[in-house]
Amino acid sequence: MSKIFEITHRDAAARIGKLVLEKELSTPAIINLHEKDCQIIDSGSVWKRAVPVEQNDNKIIILPHKSLPLQTREEIIIELKVPLDNSNRAHTGLVVHPFTTEYPESELYVLGTAKQLENRARELVDSIIRLKENTRADSLLYAPALAAPENLALLLYLGVDLVDETFPIIKGYQDIYLTNSGEFHLDRLHEFPCACTVCSSKTPQEMLKLPKKERAQLMAQHNSLKLGEELRSVREHIRSGSLREYVERQCRARPWLTAMLRLMDMQYDFLEKRTTILRSNTLYANTPESLNRVEIRRFAQRVLERYTAPDLDTLVLLPCSAKKPYSVSLSHQKFINALGQNRKFVHEVIITSPMGVVPRELEVMYPAAHYDTPVTGHWDLEERAWVGGCLRQYLQKNKYRNIIAHVHGAYREICESVADELGLEFIYTADTGVTSHESLKSLELAVSGLELKNTRKRTAEQGKLDMMRATADYQFGKGASDLLVPDDAIIRAPFPKFQLFAGKQLATLIPQYGALALTVDGGIRLRDHPYYRVTIGDFIPHSSILAPGIMDADPQIRPNDEVIVIGERFLGVGRANMSGWEMKGCGKGMAVELRHSTKIDK
Numbered sequence: 001m002s003k004i005f006e007i008t009h010r011d012a013a014a015r016i017g018k019l020v021l022e023k024e025l026s027t028p029a030i031i032n033l034h035e036k037d038c039q040i041i042d043s044g045s046v047w048k049r050a051v052p053v054e055q056n057d058n059k060i061i062i063l064p065h066k067s068l069p070l071q072t073r074e075e076i077i078i079e080l081k082v083p084l085d086n087s088n089r090a091h092t093g094l095v096v097h098p099f100t101t102e103y104p105e106s107e108l109y110v111l112g113t114a115k116q117l118e119n120r121a122r123e124l125v126d127s128i129i130r131l132k133e134n135t136r137a138d139s140l141l142y143a144p145a146l147a148a149p150e151n152l153a154l155l156l157y158l159g160v161d162l163v164d165e166t167f168p169i170i171k172g173y174q175d176i177y178l179t180n181s182g183e184f185h186l187d188r189l190h191e192f193p194c195a196c197t198v199c200s201s202k203t204p205q206e207m208l209k210l211p212k213k214e215r216a217q218l219m220a221q222h223n224s225l226k227l228g229e230e231l232r233s234v235r236e237h238i239r240s241g242s243l244r245e246y247v248e249r250q251c252r253a254r255p256w257l258t259a260m261l262r263l264m265d266m267q268y269d270f271l272e273k274r275t276t277i278l279r280s281n282t283l284y285a286n287t288p289e290s291l292n293r294v295e296i297r298r299f300a301q302r303v304l305e306r307y308t309a310p311d312l313d314t315l316v317l318l319p320c321s322a323k324k325p326y327s328v329s330l331s332h333q334k335f336i337n338a339l340g341q342n343r344k345f346v347h348e349v350i351i352t353s354p355m356g357v358v359p360r361e362l363e364v365m366y367p368a369a370h371y372d373t374p375v376t377g378h379w380d381l382e383e384r385a386w387v388g389g390c391l392r393q394y395l396q397k398n399k400y401r402n403i404i405a406h407v408h409g410a411y412r413e414i415c416e417s418v419a420d421e422l423g424l425e426f427i428y429t430a431d432t433g434v435t436s437h438e439s440l441k442s443l444e445l446a447v448s449g450l451e452l453k454n455t456r457k458r459t460a461e462q463g464k465l466d467m468m469r470a471t472a473d474y475q476f477g478k479g480a481s482d483l484l485v486p487d488d489a490i491i492r493a494p495f496p497k498f499q500l501f502a503g504k505q506l507a508t509l510i511p512q513y514g515a516l517a518l519t520v521d522g523g524i525r526l527r528d529h530p531y532y533r534v535t536i537g538d539f540i541p542h543s544s545i546l547a548p549g550i551m552d553a554d555p556q557i558r559p560n561d562e563v564i565v566i567g568e569r570f571l572g573v574g575r576a577n578m579s580g581w582e583m584k585g586c587g588k589g590m591a592v593e594l595r596h597s598t599k600i601d602k
């Protein structure tokens with residue numbers, strides 16, 4: 001476990017951290033190993049007779065290494081391995097070949113020959129994911145000579161912590177001008193788009209007339225400034241939870257960067273186990289890659305695996321609305337009015353891109369109430385396939401006697417194709433658009449008379465409890481609702497700030513995220529639930545729990561998950577600050593922020 005590196009913010013594999021040695025270094029960072037006060041010292045390559053590095057327990061010493069070309073066979077990598085001697089070093093760094101499969105324990109890994117991975121999306125993604133999955137959560141990763149303003153966001157998204165200015169400097173000496181949207185040859189530029197001191201003091205034409213050395217230094221200076229600017233920008237996106245949106249935009253700078261993002265998305269588990277469960281900011285689904293982002297896939301998966309539909313015979317499928325949660329939108333208000341008294345007989349499910357299907361009970365849950373997407377009325381084939389697939393799987397699992405589809409246009413085409421595939425009969429009620437007078441009348445007509453048909457119903461109060469049950473199962477896994485929401489529970493406070501009571505208050509629905517925050521009594525009810533538990537030793541924590549104090553944690557826990565903390569004489573509820581697997585592997589950092597706690601008997 002690292003005693004020198006603490007991760008403070010996480011967004012997918014990207015993280016902000018503090019490396020504390022002689023001085024404090026905030027990561028991700030641009031480092032320069034040649035600088036005297038750099039916190040990391042390179043022992044150098046054993047090919048050149050390396051100068052022995054002095055003992056320094058306050059710095060990370062990169063152990064002597066052999067640089068091998070990218071295309072080196074694995075047996076040669078193993079044969080030429082430098083014998084590991086870290087016995088007299090307090091903190092070590094190791095140079096690893098991108099194709100290695102052996103990762104001796106270390107605080108820092110340096111991706112050898114990283115520069116040669118430029119334009120090789122698959123090899124870069126595979127080598128970093130393999131390294132990250134086989135090393136401790138709080139070890140650092142340095143990718144030398146690879147970072148450019150255009151690729152930095154993707155490198156950090158993949159989990160790189162340290163980069164350098166080698167690439168921008170080399171490009172400067174080649175008269176190549178870097179920006180985060182690509183590179184330009186100096187002699188092709190008519191004006192400098194940047195306003196740094198270099199660019200605002202000269203025109204490209206004036207720059208070309210300078211002596212080569214002076215010009216190269218100025219170009220390198222601009223290029224390095226752009227890398228620094230991009231780094232600060234990415235750090236802000238990590239802090240604000242918007243890195244994914246930024247990466248989906250930034251990967252367009254080059255095809256190999258877009259390929260990198262698509263390849264990362266194929267490694268769903270790698271990203272999922274690092275992606276926060278809740279955010280309060282808007283999820284912008286602007287690109288085809290948005291359909292593959294973890295938050296969207298995870299929601300769809302949980303609707304299938306953790307959600308149980310209420311015992312009702314009639315399903316009403318509705319289109320999504322721009323305003324969220326859907327039920328407060330003007331169109332949904334009209335649908336609800338049309339359902340009228342008969343609303344108690346029907347189960348409402350919303351069809352939407354990119355979410356797939358959203359049961360009414362989960363409409364406030366992140367990201368169902370938090371996404372925004374361009375609406376043109378045209379759905380592309382991938383969207384149709386994804387949403388159709390979600391609806392088909394939902395209907396294969398949840399059976400209804402009647403299905404009314406109050407949908408139009410592409411939504412209807414999707415419904416027709418799913419109905420056809422499953423051999424189901426849908427009643428369509430929105431021939432003339434979903435909010436037209438005729439369509440609303442036809443919806444009203446379709447649900448009238450359900451009472452006479454002896455179908456099951458639920459009261460408005462039961463509907464509210466179903467929402468709490470669906471939310472509990474979504475957050476804590478199937479079975480949690482049986483423990484947390486008894487039949488005699490009641491809901492207080494207006495939608496969506498529901499408070500759950502059964503004698504005492506058990507939980508509150510936080511509208512910002514659509515998730516439940518537990519009280520101590522809620523935590524006690526979930527005491528025997530096997531999931532989302534964090535076990536600590538025999539001590540009484542106060543406001544937070546640090547990672548080293550944790551004995552066990554459910555590996556399903558993700559940042560921002562609500563968790564139940566159990567100690568020998570302690571029970572607490574709070575919000576996770578890191579994933580469960582990280583809690584067990586990190587040597588520093590706040591793991592759980594406690595909200596309420598109590599002493600309990602052994």
Ligand SMILES: [Zn+2]
Pocket residue numbers: 194195196197198199200222225
């Ligand atoms: Zn500039």
